[in-house]
Amino acid sequence: MNVSRVRAATAAAAALAVGHALPALAAVPGGRSLFRTTRRLNGRVGGDSRVDGRPPGRVGLTFDDGPETGAVDSFLEALEELDVKATFFVVGEQVRRSPDAARRIVEAGHEIACHGYRHLNHLRLTPPATIRDLRDARDTITGETGAEIRHFRPPYGVFNAASWVTAARFGWERVLWARWGRDWEQAATPELIRHRVMSGVRDGDIILLHDAEAYSSSGSWRRTLGALEPIVSELRGRGFEPGPVGLVSPNGHPLGTTNGTVPSANGGRLAGGGGHEAKGTAS
Ligand SMILES: [Zn+2]
Numbered sequence: 158m159n160v161s162r163v164r165a166a167t168a169a170a171a172a173l174a175v176g177h178a179l180p181a182l183a184a185v186p187g188g189r190s191l192f193r194t195t196r197r198l199n200g201r202v203g204g205d206s207r208v209d210g211r212p213p214g215r216v217g218l219t220f221d222d223g224p225e226t227g228a229v230d231s232f233l234e235a236l237e238e239l240d241v242k243a244t245f246f247v248v249g250e251q252v253r254r255s256p257d258a259a260r261r262i263v264e265a266g267h268e269i270a271c272h273g274y275r276h277l278n279h280l281r282l283t284p285p286a287t288i289r290d291l292r293d294a295r296d297t298i299t300g301e302t303g304a305e306i307r308h309f310r311p312p313y314g315v316f317n318a319a320s321w322v323t324a325a326r327f328g329w330e331r332v333l334w335a336r337w338g339r340d341w342e343q344a345a346t347p348e349l350i351r352h353r354v355m356s357g358v359r360d361g362d363i364i365l366l367h368d369a370e371a372y373s374s375s376g377s378w379r380r381t382l383g384a385l386e387p388i389v390s391e392l393r394g395r396g397f398e399p400g401p402v403g404l405v406s407p408n409g410h411p412l413g414t415t416n417g418t419v420p421s422a423n424g425g426r427l428a429g430g431g432g433h434e435a436k437g438t439a440s
Pocket residue numbers: 221222272276311312313372434439440
C-alpha cells in the first residue's frame with residue numbers, strides 16, 4: 158500500500174475524530190459561541206415577564222442524575238414545601254430501575270428532561286452508540302412517564318457530533334448551565350454548595366444540582382438537599398424566583414402538549430398529576 162494513501166487515510170480518520178469531538182467545546186468558554194446551548198432563561202417569559210403574579214426575576218433550577226427512590230422523594234417533599242417547580246434531567250437506566258420514582262416527579266408537577274441512557278462521557282462513545290443511547294433514553298423516559306421530553310443535557314455536559322445532531326433531530330433543546338454547586342464532590346458541604354451557586358448569580362441563570370449519588374460521591378444528594386432551602390430563600394431574597402427550564406402545566410406536562418395523563422404501573426392511565434459525572438467528577 159503506498160505511503161500517500163496511508164497518509165490520506167490517517168488524515169481522514171483524524172479529521173473524523175476531531176469532527177466527532179468538536180461539539181464538546183460547547184462546555185468551555187472558548188467554544189460557547191461556536192456551539193450555542195441554553196445556559197440562561199432569557200426571553201422565555203413574554204410581555205411583562207410576570208408568571209403567576211411572581212416577581213419578574215427568574216432562574217432555572219435543575220437536578221441531574223436521578224431518579225433514585227428515597228433520594229427523589231426527599232427532594233420532591235422539600236420542593237413542595239418551598240412551592241418550587243424544577244426540571245429533572247433523568248438518566249434512562251435510573252428510570253428503568255425506579256420507574257415509579259420517575260412518575261412521581263411528573264405527578265408532582267415538575268418537568269422531566271433527558272440526561273442520556275447510560276451516564277457515559279460522549280467523547281468515549283462512537284456515533285452509533287451515542288444515537289442508540291439517546292434513543293433508549295427517549296423511549297424509556299417517555300414510555301415510563303408519559304411525559305414529552307423537550308430538553309437534553311449530556312452527561313458531564315459533554316456533547317459529541319452525534320449527540321449534538323440527534324438532540325436537534327429529536328426536537329430537544331440543548332441545555333447546559335450557568336451556575337453549579339459542584340455538589341458531587343466528597344468535600345462539598347451544604348454551605349459550600351450554597352455559596353458556589355449564589356456567588357454571582359444573575360437573573361435568568363440555569364442552576365445545576367444533583368438529586369442522586371449513582372455517578373457522584375457517596376451521600377452527595379443529602380448535602381445537596383441540605384443546601385436547597387438556603388439557596389431558594391436567598392434567591393427569593395434577591396428577587397429571583399426559581400423554576401423549571403421550560404414552562405410546565407400544573408400536572409407536570411410541558412405547556413402546549415395534549416398529554417395530560419401519566420401511565421400507571423399497571424399500564425392504565427390516570428388523570429395527570431396533582432389534583433422534574435466518573436465518580437467525583439462533573440455532572
Ligand atoms: Zn450527570
